[in-house]
Amino acid sequence: MKTLTELQTLIQKAIEQLSYPAQPPDLYEPISYILSIGGKRLRPALLLMACDIFGGDVNKAVKAALAIEVFHNFTLMHDDIMDKAPLRRGKATVHEHWNQNVAILSGDAMMVEANKLMLQVDDRILRPVMDIFNNTATGVCEGQQFDMSFESRDHVSAKEYINMIRLKTAVLLGGALKIGALIGGANEKDANLIYTFGEQLGIAFQLQDDVLDVYGDPDKFGKQVGGDIISNKKTYLLIKAQELARAGTAGELQKWLNNPKADSRKKVAAVTGIYNQLNIREQAKQAIQSYAGKAFTALNEIDLPVTQKQYLNAFADSLMVRDY
């Protein structure tokens, strides 16, 4: 059995060995560029881990793992255009470094490359793997569209928000794990359980991200505290607060949301105060524990010795922060 770190190293090396044609340079150089920017390679490493724990040969899952990483980076390239993001991990985004047309077209070509990589799985599991991959891709597109449409809406329900983060982020974790499990020889039941594990853990992780933005230790998480509050981002916290606030409090919250010139520090303090008053932090924690709980339940039900499953358990534990 390989550790997560070993699998991340394995996939990193495989990414470095990917090569693309020299012509046309503006189509292929951005692909190598965005893949070189890095990231933790968690999705492909999880695919390999799922293969490994079901007794499969991880070397036979590398192409599928690369497909997941290439697909993920394609979505980043297009999302960065849509979000007008100038930087990704401290480097210029593709539409900034080249231009927008290059980022659109290179992204399209990347998606084709991801498909070519995924099609290299064995005949035995070709159809189920491609079905999972395509359904995941559809989910990610739907999630991104919901996310964009929420920005211009006044009201978003907690249920809609959870569904959005599930589609935008969690289904790809679930899909990567399920594909890895199938390559490793898992039966359908266990493959579905590991999908649920990834999906529910992904939701818990995204919700935790929302909480940490407000309540996290800035030294530990390296982010500006309250960045989401400053930008009026519709997080789980804000959505819950809008749902629960009555009369005066609701008006005060709305006043901060409607004032683009508000002093950032005062706004963060005031909105955090409202969250505290409404007990939002505790409710978010309960939601996180509920989704993480569903993930661990699914993991427990997988028909494998605990010694095999400990790797996924350890991964999940490392994702979930305890001290916030």
Add this chain to the structure above:
Amino acid sequence: MKTLTELQTLIQKAIEQLSYPAQPPDLYEPISYILSIGGKRLRPALLLMACDIFGGDVNKAVKAALAIEVFHNFTLMHDDIMDKAPLRRGKATVHEHWNQNVAILSGDAMMVEANKLMLQVDDRILRPVMDIFNNTATGVCEGQQFDMSFESRDHVSAKEYINMIRLKTAVLLGGALKIGALIGGANEKDANLIYTFGEQLGIAFQLQDDVLDVYGDPDKFGKQVGGDIISNKKTYLLIKAQELARAGTAGELQKWLNNPKADSRKKVAAVTGIYNQLNIREQAKQAIQSYAGKAFTALNEIDLPVTQKQYLNAFADSLMVRDY
């Protein structure tokens, strides 16, 4: 055997029956919208025709034909963003009707839908069909990138230009025909021949388009004569003229290209005069006949009775204009 018109009707009905989820509307409505704008449905109809002439059941090829049409319309949706085109067939383009982000993301989702449709072919031919489909998709992306990069280049060779139109347009015709042939039961040799037929015919057709823009009867082709000259488009005619013009003529041609304020009618007349002087029209005609000839040679070599092949022959004849 079905005629091209019958197959176009069949595919049109199948397109009208395609349905997508209601949510999120900004992801799926643009897909239905661009597919409803129409077009001749030539690519999917050719796929069905190839299946038909090899003795296959066209009903079993409908999903693959839809995949080709959905893929083609995805490329149109993204190309329209890159070209900043306000209209397509007289209707607002998706990025104009909605916005650019919607057009990027809907296009991405369309490509996934195209993959799902294509994956519905029989197991027997699943891998070769997906390989053709993905290689075609890569070719189309490369062609579009070459086309965009040519705009900002001073010199493009005729060879580079032919390769660009081959990738951007012709490989999809070839790919559609080859996939249809495989579904119809063609052997590899015949499938490759029908690919060559489509590819070479596609090149001939695109070159003819360049000639007709300058020398076509405006009443017949419904386009402004010389539109390509006015916009300095690097067509086969311009590239050949730049290749062949010497000293004074080259300078005069460059003068027109460098003058954005030139009177359009005068510019069209002057550049056409240069083309005439250099005998460009005849050379383009020879190139067209050469590519069309390769297409017909490949068609002749296909191991099928002439009565079966007459449908493709008739289609090719209908594409190639004689009186220019």
